[in-house]
Amino acid sequence: MSIRVGIIGANGYGGAGLVSRLRAHPEVELVALASRQYLGQRIESAWPQFAGVVDGTFVDADEAVAQSDVVFTATPHGATAPMVKAARDAGKRVIDLSADFRLDAATYETWYGPHPHPELIADAVYGLPEFHRDELGGAAIVASPGCNATAVILALAPLAAAGGLDEASASVVAGASGAGRGLDLGLHYTELDENARPYKVAGTHRHTGEIEAALGRTARQGKTVASHGERAAFRLAFNPVLVPMARGVLATALARAPRELDEAALQEHYRDFYRDDPLVHVQHDLPQTKAVAGSDRALLSVRLDARTGTVVAMCALDNLGKGASGQAVQGFNLAFGLSETLGLRLEGQWP
Amino acid sequence: MSIRVGIIGANGYGGAGLVSRLRAHPEVELVALASRQYLGQRIESAWPQFAGVVDGTFVDADEAVAQSDVVFTATPHGATAPMVKAARDAGKRVIDLSADFRLDAATYETWYGPHPHPELIADAVYGLPEFHRDELGGAAIVASPGCNATAVILALAPLAAAGGLDEASASVVAGASGAGRGLDLGLHYTELDENARPYKVAGTHRHTGEIEAALGRTARQGKTVASHGERAAFRLAFNPVLVPMARGVLATALARAPRELDEAALQEHYRDFYRDDPLVHVQHDLPQTKAVAGSDRALLSVRLDARTGTVVAMCALDNLGKGASGQAVQGFNLAFGLSETLGLRLEGQWP
Amino acid sequence: MSIRVGIIGANGYGGAGLVSRLRAHPEVELVALASRQYLGQRIESAWPQFAGVVDGTFVDADEAVAQSDVVFTATPHGATAPMVKAARDAGKRVIDLSADFRLDAATYETWYGPHPHPELIADAVYGLPEFHRDELGGAAIVASPGCNATAVILALAPLAAAGGLDEASASVVAGASGAGRGLDLGLHYTELDENARPYKVAGTHRHTGEIEAALGRTARQGKTVASHGERAAFRLAFNPVLVPMARGVLATALARAPRELDEAALQEHYRDFYRDDPLVHVQHDLPQTKAVAGSDRALLSVRLDARTGTVVAMCALDNLGKGASGQAVQGFNLAFGLSETLGLRLEGQWP
């Protein structure tokens, strides 16, 4: 008996990735795609790739909630919390791709403003399965992480868990789909083609708070983390750059090298740390985003810059795979007691 | 009991697509990846996306033949025929992605020079399943079509089958992967980025002969075609342009409009013609390559330019999907009596 | 004593190209940049490349007219004619980059609807200098041609002028900037990247009428053409494709081969035809858009497809150079009795 799934915000990039993964998922029946913008229009009006493949029309959020056992919300922060509330009130479970349930109420307020439904936060598990696998089983709300956040957290967590680290810096090179499908001159093809453009630098990017919280928890709790458990202070200098590609996040994180580890030991520590995680691969070769395009896996590599005493940890992932839809399905699988990688894709599409 | 499959030329783009599709194919055991260039090296040395996913090293072609029930050859024309011969001598069946068994000996000689093993041509079935489904069952050699050829044939075949057409023109916009993974200044990123470049124009592209043969057979035989049956004369003015994208072929074919059809009737004829073909979709909207990126399906649309009395038939496909690896697996499925779309992907990855 | 120039629509891509060329033009004083959208804002708010280079703020169209001897209008068709009227009423000359004065009133109506100011059409000279050089001197209104139109006309005019040709087909591969700077989902980076997309096919692109008119005049009048002189009937099957690049148009035009010319004679005819045109270069090598990126020159090559009796004529140009701003300045130079190439650039920026 399959699980009935609805997707709210099915007209966005995150939504499209959910449709692809869930329509082929062996334990899922995809029953409703909701979109306010395309309400009543056929699916292929938003998504030419589904012409002749996915029939029917977009419905509204209420209908998606009504028809489903679980809803995936792929809608903007702030607007999502009320929809999650409605779904919970109807007794449905939620996999949320927005930022609305990733942070405690105080941290949320710092970065996003007052939380619309703080009473629901205690029901949410942070959906980074590599750290929260144990508490994801049966979760009422899975708060799927941000794409940049996932990359930076995966890159630095082995160091944070090793102890003694309370600050780091990270730059991220990001493709355009991370900024969504909205109309914006900066995302016009002619403006972004052949252009590299820093954005939200110097501590203004909202994923900063999410990363600091996650690394602070890891620093305190280790590899297995409780979403609402204790955390240490952690400071991140975070600076992203938008580059001309549709998909992909490449994080380069720098931290003070632990005195006791040489490069080989450092690499061994990283491999050990993620040894049992099927969707994280630690390798010697430097990671590239093309190797993860369309995939639900992250690639990691770590080097020691002995001249400056710096660890350089790099993570490549597809912002729409391990960074969004794929990770959300991974969280869903665990929340529903299914095999973690069901319906997911390990290898990128090269070329 | 699964079918043991080997891939020769597994270091090329066609090869990578075969590995992805066949490693996940429920009736296949992928037993050997052969590459002369990467012989003895680990798979991820050629393909970073398979690090931690596909273990082992590249073997040589002989070993791939020895271990397999069927071999896929994704190697250059001319060099492939002797490998097909060796596989056939060893009693193995072959799915060939090269040009070596797509043409009769005389036509082959016109476009490629003398055929190395003309005695094998009679055993080959042209692997365009939409037309050759009946004869593909049990085929010893499946000669999988070229990417440009597939797009132009699919676009024009409904007109050719309708009778009275013996010439047409077609332009093709093609992504870089169609030219392979070899080192060539014209394929250097810096040279092709922001560049559109015609190549092999004015009757010099070798797919011209393949397209003319296929449309000539359709003009004579109709929708169901025998590879070695009769064909009518057909002349194609074919002109391709290389553009800055990795994947994708968009064919725009022009032909004299049949007197008796208006645009609606023309579109209806196209829909009828491909009604039973799961990997061809005829639609009103103009086809785009992004809608088929990573997929094994072709999208078609047809319009009537009444001012000039011209039919404009367009086809979009992924040169590495329906244009290569996907179509080869489709041919394999039919040759082995499996469901035609097993292991294949209908929708493109958007974005 | 320099000519005072104003630009209306200086916030569009055509406008930016005009600013670059005219601010460095030795006979020009650039006195006013007008933009409705950016009115009152600093120039770098629209154009980051001019930060610290071009001072001041955008003004309105009236002020641009008042301050100038000549205005360049780089605004949408329909909206432009009234601005041209106002400028003419103020006694100013106009270089118009819109479609509003390229066609006779009847042809304009067919493609664009009723002309807002048909009484001004007689004062306009079609600004394709290679054919209209003689009548451009002193012109009150220069109607600068469209980018696709320029490429197709240049490719086919030598054949049209040779006589006996009354139809042809042309496909065009075009970069995104040709569609302007407006917000449109189809021009979003994530949507156009790795995508080739036909648009306005089968006789629906408005440049079709402009090309047919120009080639019809050439067929009747030869190399030197009067804008309002006689023309022959000419039919063009025109089909453009949008591809992922910012700049560039590559036209591939097909026409029935004249019986009497072999390929060498055909190429010689093309070279002769454009021998005295500094901004058109006929070459044996196939033209590429990168070779003209940022330049004001068109590259042409012609081949004979003897198998099908087809001439294949190709033209590459920068849609913002020879296809827009560059050609407008070329027309301006001739209209004001200056050297034709003053302020223009011959070579593309490679890479």
Next chain:
Amino acid sequence: MSIRVGIIGANGYGGAGLVSRLRAHPEVELVALASRQYLGQRIESAWPQFAGVVDGTFVDADEAVAQSDVVFTATPHGATAPMVKAARDAGKRVIDLSADFRLDAATYETWYGPHPHPELIADAVYGLPEFHRDELGGAAIVASPGCNATAVILALAPLAAAGGLDEASASVVAGASGAGRGLDLGLHYTELDENARPYKVAGTHRHTGEIEAALGRTARQGKTVASHGERAAFRLAFNPVLVPMARGVLATALARAPRELDEAALQEHYRDFYRDDPLVHVQHDLPQTKAVAGSDRALLSVRLDARTGTVVAMCALDNLGKGASGQAVQGFNLAFGLSETLGLRLEGQWP
């Protein structure tokens, strides 16, 4: 009376940029283009953009030296020093775009191996005009800086000059042309398109030594620097990423914030520091590479990340403009007593 200039390595991207700038330079007669690879071939065989624009054929290096007053060497490090020696022995001055004369002999050996002609190093002036303007006049050898080095040095020098800074980190996002025109699988269009790839991370990139030396000199000497003067120790953690664009370098540099400056004071310090430098522009808006594409200017912006006590200094430049050919011509202008910006371009080509 114009200066006779020859270019050695005219078949590379740096060479092409030199040809464009110098053929239009009012004080230069471009007399010889040398290339070993294209020796005896016509210029357009290497550079399609110069067809019909630059006549003649490539000569060898000896001939270029013989015919010129000054030679520009745009050839690989190691191979260049002997050519510089030959030119100097012939009494010619040299503008060198390679790494061979940028470092003192000991530092050179650390990063590149033993220097082929250490006796010439004393005659070389480091060609970063913003710091070495005074000593460039009359220089026998101008050692033009690397592209990444220029961006990082310009970003951090105002902090280094302010005193108290002896370490920093910098990431660079770089386009493909910086890696040259050689054949390399990693630079194949299909491999780099839609790919972001770290390279030479963790202290292995050779520009690291060049940047440390320059910032160490600035830390000791201030804004005006003597190439062979004293320098302080400086440590840089440098990590570059290759991204899918042809041109452009965007550096993001992080350093400990000076206690006494808030963001406004920091920005004011940067503006003051470069106030008299025509090819460096300090602005509030974040810099983008498109704004400098094809230009010879660098754009800088600086922000304070108060949460972490970090200065974020960003620099965008065209690696082939201010990062190579443009800066070499700027150095040439100063070496020959000409106006610093002669023949150079301030604004980028947008789009």
